[in-house]
Amino acid sequence: DQQVKQNSPSLSVQEGRISILNCDYTNSMFDYFLWYKKYPAEGPTFLISISSIKDKNEDGRFTVFLNKSAKHLSLHIVPSQPGDSAVYFCAASLGYSGGGADGLTFGKGTHLIIQP
Amino acid sequence: SAVISQKPSRDICQRGTSLTIQCQVDSQVTMMFWYRQQPGQSLTLIATANQGSEATYESGFVIDKFPISRPNLTFSTLTVSNMSPEDSSIYLCSVEGSTEGAFFGQGTRLTVV
Numbered sequence: 001d002q003q004v005k006q007n008s009p010s011l012s013v014q015e016g017r018i019s020i021l022n023c024d025y026t027n028s029m030f031d032y033f034l035w036y037k038k039y040p041a042e043g044p045t046f047l048i049s050i051s052s053i054k055d056k057n058e059d060g061r062f063t064v065f066l067n068k069s070a071k072h073l074s075l076h077i078v079p080s081q082p083g084d085s086a087v088y089f090c091a092a093s094l095g096y097s098g099g100g101a102d103g104l105t106f107g108k109g110t111h112l113i114i115q116p
Numbered sequence: 117s118a119v120i121s122q123k124p125s126r127d128i129c130q131r132g133t134s135l136t137i138q139c140q141v142d143s144q145v146t147m148m149f150w151y152r153q154q155p156g157q158s159l160t161l162i163a164t165a166n167q168g169s170e171a172t173y174e175s176g177f178v179i180d181k182f183p184i185s186r187p188n189l190t191f192s193t194l195t196v197s198n199m200s201p202e203d204s205s206i207y208l209c210s211v212e213g214s215t216e217g218a219f220f221g222q223g224t225r226l227t228v229v
Contacts, residue, residue, distance in 0.1 A: 002158070009156075032217075034216075034217040036217075036220075041125070041222065041223070041225075042222050042223070043122075043208055043210075043221050043223050044159070044220050045220070046213065046216035046219070049215055049216070049217060089158070089159065091159075091217060093217065103149050103151075103161040103164060103174075104161070104217055104218055105161075106151075106158040106160075107158050108156065108157060109158065
């Protein structure tokens with residue numbers, strides 16, 4: 001049973017528009033959520049995170065929203081740029097801000113394609 | 117941040133053979149993690165490796181299949197033993213971050229034929 005779900009395998013967005021990537025989780029014990037970006041032949045790189053005590057975190061073009069009652073988070077990228085084309089992974093952590101001894105639980109990823 | 121060098125970056129192996137993946141970190145870290153990403157799947161934690169002790173394996177992963185070494189605080193290896201085509205995956209090592217969650221190596225793309 002997948003505890004972190006990204007139901008959209010791919011998403012196509014026009015350059016300059018907003019990209020919205022969604023993630024749902026089932027384990028209410030998760031208290032820290034992260035987004036990673038992955039280019040082909042590279043490892044995932046950290047993008048942005050949010051603690052369960054917040055409902056929004058913003059960093060430049062990237063904003064993550066957390067709805068704990070719905071067990072849902074989303075990543076907004078605005079404006080979308082060609083370099084944003086990548087696979088985005090949602091991840092969740094139990095009890096530690098940095099993953100801790102339990103590691104991270106990942107979704108399957110969403111392939112974001114930014115069209116010119 | 118941490119810089120992680122992982123090798124090989126890719127390999128094609130015959131079934132029944134073994135492959136050892138190396139992971140080198142540019143700083144001393146307590147815990148190192150090994151993940152697997154099968155085609156179309158999420159990253160799945162294989163095991164956690166602490167220096168000086170046996171690795172802790174997640175459900176579905178066993179030491180005989182995925183032996184791990186952690187000889188010092190900057191290095192670890194993962195061996196994929198007696199490979200079958202089902203082991204074809206990307207294998208990633210990572211170290212714990214703080215607010216960043218984790219830092220990852222570039223991954224090893226393994227194809228078993």
